[in-house]
Amino acid sequence: MSPVETRTLLADHTTLRLGGPAGxxxxxxxxxxxLEATRAAGEPVLLLGGGSNLVVGDAGFAGTxxxxxxxxxRFDGAEVEVAAGQNWDEFVAAMAGEGFSGLECLSGIPGSVGATPIQNVGAYGxxxxxxxVSIECFDRRTGEIVTMTAADLGFSYxxxxxxGSDARIVLSVRFALRDDGLSAPIRYPELARLLEVEPDQQAPAERVREAVLELRRGKGMVLDADDHDTWSAxxxxxxxxxxxxxxxxxxxxxxxxxxxxGVKLSAxxxxxxxxxxxxxxxPGGRVSxxxxxxxxxxxxxxxxxxxxLALAREVRDGVRARFGVTLVPEPLLINCDF
Known part of the structure; x- marks a missing residue:
């Protein structure tokens, strides 16, 4: 394990490139x-993967x-178990390239594998x-390593x-993929149009991955250090x-x-x-x-x-005043108010 560092700026570890120091x-x-770091840390603890879904306050995080x-x-029959810290898109690319399908619509999403079940990551249907299938996690309350099935995780949108809790720490994630090289039925109209297929038709997984990446790049949703539109969460x-x-x-x-x-609306x-x-x-054009x-x-x-956060509040309040709908942030807010 790497030695403990102090005063490391979390801005250097988030895709927003914002956030104060870690204790x-x-x-x-x-x-x-x-497991060793978690047991030794005490409270509070912030678990960090790719830093793509975090908004960290300017004061940073005082704990560990x-x-x-x-x-x-590793493959286990028809299933694949992935380490929590594995880069998500590298894994998705490898699966599509080897003829395993199911994850291709989630291409280009930054972050780590272990973060994906926490917020039930989704895109393009x-x-x-x-x-x-399941996750393996460390339960900090009991000190045990436990398996949680998809049903246990209470998935919703x-x-x-x-x-919102660090009581369970994801160690690995298990997926069931197909080995026919074909995508799931294409449910998202924009993606179907780009692929020139009818809704609910299938297409080669690698072709779907490239189409998803094209759509995401057009929206500034594929990380690029030279493109400030991708300095986001x-x-x-x-x-x-x-x-x-x-x-x-x-x-x-x-x-x-x-x-x-209920009914989902377009934010x-x-x-x-x-x-x-x-x-x-x-404020000052420093964010937009x-x-x-x-x-x-x-x-x-x-x-x-x-x-x-000032910009986020402006947008939230404007939407609420105009339509009576309150928007809720998707990323985790760490030591900051919204």
């Missing part, structure tokens, strides 16, 4: 290192930050919950029982789910989709029609909505987390 910072490259850097995967707001009775008070042309618990549409265009600036996609809040270079 203590340690890198765990093996599962044994991760453990960067999970475990890597690799696919969610981690669709393919996850962009959440699970793991979100991805989509900052989740698509809100409302009761059907609320639809009578909303515009007829607002995109809506059936969802568990991007709400933001744009509340008067916030792509590139809308925040992405010039490519209104759901991403971006760091233009010299920003602070305070700047970013």
């Amino acid at each position: 203590r910072f340690v890198i765990a490259k093996t599962t044994d290192d991760l 930050v453990i960067k999970i850097a475990t890597e690799g995967w 696919c969610e981690v919950a669709d393919l996850l 962009r959440t699970s029982v793991l979100k 991805g989509s900052f707001f989740t698509n809100p789910i409302v009761r059907p009775g609320m639809l009578d008070r909303l515009p007829d042309d607002l995109p809506r989709y059936s969802a568990r618990g 991007a549409w709400l933001i744009e029609h509340a008067g916030f265009a792509k590139g809308h600036p925040g 909505l992405s010039t490519k996609h209104t759901l991403a809040l971006t760091n233009r270079g010299p920003a602070t987390t305070g700047d970013l």
Whole structure:
């Protein structure tokens, strides 16, 4: 295990490139290192993967930050078990390249494998919950390593029982993939049009992966150090789910989709029609909505987390005033208020 570092800036470990110092910072490259660091840390603990879904306050995090850097995967019959610290997109690319399919619609998403079940990562009609079999995790309350099935994880839209708690630490994730090289049925209209297939048809997984990457690049959602539109935490707001009775008070042309618990609305549409265009600036122009996609809040270079949250509040309050819908942030907020 790497030696414990102090005052490491978390801005150097998040895709937003924002965040103050960690009280203590340690890198765990093996599962044994991760368990040792967790047991020695006490409270509080912040678990860090790729840093793509975190907004860390300017004051940083006073406790111990453990960067999970475990890597690799192994096949077990028709299933594959992946280390929690494995780079997600590298894993997805390898599976598609070897003829295993199911994850291709989740291509280009930054971060680590262990973070994907926490918020039930999803894109282009696919969610981690669709393919996850189980996770192995360390339960800090009992000191035991336990297996949790997909049913145990209580998956819902962009959440699970793991979100917002460090009581259980993901060590590995097990997926069931197909070996026919064909994607799942294409459910997302934009993707179907690009692939020139009918909705619910299948396509070669590698072709689907390339199409998804093309769409994501066009929205600034594939990391690029030279492109400030990618200095973000991805989509900052989740698509809100409302009761059907609320639809009578909303515009007829607002995109809506059936969802568990109600009707899912397009957060991007709400933001744009509340008067916030792509590139809308925040304080001093140091932050802005992405010039490519209104759901991403971006760091233009010299920003602070305070700047970013001021812009987020402006957008949230504007949408609520215009439509009566309250947007909720998707990334985890660490030592900062929204």
